[in-house]
Amino acid sequence: MNVTPVVLIGKRVELVPLEISHIDSLFEAGNDPEIWTHTPGNINSIEAATQYVNKALTQQNAVPFVIKDVESQKVIGSTRLYDISLEHKGLEIGSTWLTPSVWRTAVNTECKYLLLKHCFEVLGMIRVQFKTDRRNVRSQNAIERLGAVKEGILRNHMILSDGYIRDSVYYSILDKEWPLVKEQLEQRMKL
Numbered sequence: 444m445n446v447t448p449v450v451l452i453g454k455r456v457e458l459v460p461l462e463i464s465h466i467d468s469l470f471e472a473g474n475d476p477e478i479w480t481h482t483p484g485n486i487n488s489i490e491a492a493t494q495y496v497n498k499a500l501t502q503q504n505a506v507p508f509v510i511k512d513v514e515s516q517k518v519i520g521s522t523r524l525y526d527i528s529l530e531h532k533g534l535e536i537g538s539t540w541l542t543p544s545v546w547r548t549a550v551n552t553e554c555k556y557l558l559l560k561h562c563f564e565v566l567g568m569i570r571v572q573f574k575t576d577r578r579n580v581r582s583q584n585a586i587e588r589l590g591a592v593k594e595g596i597l598r599n600h601m602i603l604s605d606g607y608i609r610d611s612v613y614y615s616i617l618d619k620e621w622p623l624v625k626e627q628l629e630q631r632m633k634l
Contacts, residue, residue: 446527446534446566448506451557454513454632456550458557461499461507461521466492468518469509472542481579482540483603499523499538510541510554519545522554524562526572533570534562546581549632555589556628559616569618577610586614590624 448460466489473486473495486492499507505525509518520541527534536558541550562568573591575582587593591614600611616624 446506446524446529448508449561451508451561452513453553453557456519456553456557457511457513457516458508458522458554459511461496461509461523463496463500465509465518466496469496469521472518472520473540475543477543478540481576481582483601485604507538510550512545512550519550520554522558524558531570532568533572534566534568535572535574536562537573551585552589552628553632556625556632559589559621559628560625563618563621570615572613572615574611574613577612583612589616590620590627591616592620 450460451458470486470489470492473492474488476485476487479485484491484495486495499505499521502523502525504527505523506527507523508521510520510522511517512519520539522536522539524534524536525538536555539551539554545551559571562571572594573586573589574597575586577596583593594613594615597611597613599608601609603609
């Protein structure tokens with residue numbers, strides 16, 4: 444993989460490459476159990492935050508970020524690019540979570556806009572995919588609002604830490620769809 448970590452800055456959010464120094468701020472942002480209802484993992488202690496960061500930093504073929512509020516510079520979540528295939532010009536945006544205080548705001552939209560713009564316009568990707576737990580209707584609605592196309596459901600896709608066997612809903616945006624998706628996202632964000 445030759446995708447170099449970068450800082451992506453918008454009006455409301457800044458995506459910064461994840462570092463060990465973010466452990467405390469990730470714990471502060473991520474210690475609400477509601478975040479982890481349909482998301483693998485949990486940040487319910489400093490030890491869990493340390494494990495989360497170490498796992499993200501050692502994940503092969505991935506570029507993890509923390510999400511910061513531009514105004515306060517507080518960490519409000521995390522996201523990453525992973526399953527990066529330069530050969531096939533595709534990757535996944537995922538492992539995204541946000542602190543509940545920014546749910547139903549423009550934060551997620553701007554994060555995804557910055558990542559998608561980087562993927563298509565800088566990295567030259569032809570496909571960006573997303574996946575979510577079939578039970579996570581809020582996440583599915585958010586992905587659909589981005590303009591992603593629902594592709595299908597992988598049944599019994601993964602076993603979560605609590606033993607639940609998860610079905611995953613897959614979505615994608617293709618390079619030929621990006622100009623319209625970009626225009627619609629910019630209109631929604633008033634860019």
